[in-house]
Amino acid sequence: MATIVGIITQPLPLGAVAIMGLCTAVLTKTLTYAAAFSAFGDQIPWLVALAFFFAKGFIKTGLGTRIAYHVVSLAGSSSLGLGYSLVLSEALLAPAIPSVSARAGGIILPLVKSLSEACGSNVGDGTESKLGSWLTLTCFQTSVISSAMFLTAMAANPLCGTLARGAIGRGIGWSDWAVAAAVPGAVSLVVVPLILYVIYPPGVKNSPDAPRVARDKLQLMGPMTLNENIMAATLFLTFGDSNSSNCDRRHSQGASQQICIFLPTHPTLQIRSLTHFSAPWRCTSIKL
Template sequence: MQDVTKKHDKEVKVIPLLITLSIGVVIWFLPTPSGVTEQAWHLLAIFIATIVGLIIKPLPMGSVAILAIMATGLTKTLSIDDALSGFQNSTIWLIVIAFFISRGFIKTGLGTRIAYLFVKKFGKKTLGLSYSLLASDLILAPAMPSNTARAGGIIFPIIRSLSETFGSRPGDGTERKIGAFLTKVAFQGDMVTSAMFMTAMAANPLAANLAKDILKTDISWTSWAAAALVPGLVSLILIPLVLYKLYPPEIKETKGATELATQKLKELGPLKRSEKSMIAVFLLILFLWIFGEKGLPILGEIGATTTAFIGLSALLLTQVLTWSDIKKEENAWDTLTWFSALVMMATHLDKLGLISWFSNRMKDSVSDMAWVWGLVILAVVYFYSHYFFASATAHVSAMYSSFLAVITAAGAPGMLAALILAYFSNLYGCITHYGSGPAPVFFGSGYITQGKWWSLGLILSVMHIVVWFVIGGLWWKVLGLW
């Protein structure tokens, strides 16, 4: 009993906890800026303290989230109903169910079979494996408007199985063998493929509609894709190379992997009933993710999260998964807790007017600048303001219109500005482990520490900005956008 108590005591780190609380208290008692309500400022203090807590980890992430929810209710900053509203977010449940779908692939052995097929085809080098994952995502992206479903439900289970095939598992010191590298590459690549097509991420059509209101002209699917083609492909090519240099896998060449994979596939034998059930459910999920939101005969529209619940229900009914399996998926329930808290606070910061106040302040700062510099500065600010958001859709809803209006008022070509902000509305997901739907799925796997996730994300964010402004800028000149 004494050992158990000591083990749990170690979860609370006093000094980091005091630092986290102190930062929140200091911001809380700072003078409230003009134009900001006291309620919004106090919620910002709790939000920033929560982010600090997630970084320096005075407690596990779920515990930090619980403290944040408690703080918003105890201080009457939000009602307890509002403080718990994040748990109603459908995207969060889509993320959680993606973990369960991943467990189905692993439990049945289907994921291992798929992994060996990948190894057989692309298994000579780890770099080749990473590019095969990006190519798969790129092919699926135009038809799947949920990047969480695409990356979390399809790509991630394959990565996890590949990693475990090569003996790379979270928590036992083998993360860097191959799992961490493949996880980071696939996640970062998904941010790029999401930017490349109007139909590759749920908020993209929203950005296009907001741009139409301001520019009084449509952004067509073709013009979106054409403008993103060159910078997008360049980013996809560079991501594995940059990460291979900065965060290399220990396994670089898998000599004999093709022969090994062939032998393992023979040992696995024919498909088991559970694998066939998993394939059937997987194809059902894939079909509904691609076509369900467009509307089906009789059934009508079926959203991505509803599809996820259909898939999970089917896995339970076919006994591919049991309720015991669901209860044991700790990463899923942990993600539900901390991501719900962040989404809740980010949503109410917008509702309380803090985001619009921030946007208006930026408008004043660039009013006398040349349009080129105004575009660059505001686009970069828009990009990095995503540190304050736990949802790309929320960010687009809160800031896209105001930033586009400011940039175009400064004289920037409207279509150019609209597309850059739209692309950045996907690319900015690369910086944190909570800023996009797929992020908690990949980060929650445990292969990469939070500090490394953030530092690599920051480096890649700079790379994206340079690529899309320089390479993209030249390409957009050819297309006549400026």
């Protein structure tokens, strides 16, 4: 109970509270040493930590932004199509970026702002309802859906998988989660923008400038850099074998391998920057 109160009130960082609670449980013999530290052999917490590192590289290289602009350039000529292109972009990024704030706030929101301004919808001048408000609301509502579709789309999802193992005696792997969520998730991603389009319609129905802006941004970004190619290769390494019957182990091994390959070759992701990146360590300590 004290650990739960400490996590809520945060007199210390979450990781410190979790470790102190674990040590107290061992000292008071509430848990045996083997039981207390058994989670360190569980692949799920480490998969979450590695996914956070993956997300950091994904954003820093600009690969996520490039993918989103490519999708917008192909399907963004109408307001509804633009909304779907942003929804699809966010869903494509979800398996690799386990933080909805990083995906929606770090990648999608800047795109929404840029594309809305290109279509004459600006914040604070009374033109928000032309396009920007609907795009923002659509991306906000659907980001929750994409976060629920993949085991690594949100930090809390692996914890749900671990709790399910204790309740039903069977773990929920990455492929199990993705297959089970595919149909309801896809239907929701299709239906929710339509519902919002009806009950909260944008003032502008066409957005011919959006694809042009996306193509201009891609041209400004230039060809894929070495870092983006490395990121794409590690993405394939980690998630490319998801149909394997040993998917979870492959995903954990692939994530570990991609970190080992990525660290020495990427100038912006070094050991020191990852050790100072608090989010994955905080989430891992809580889960352990």
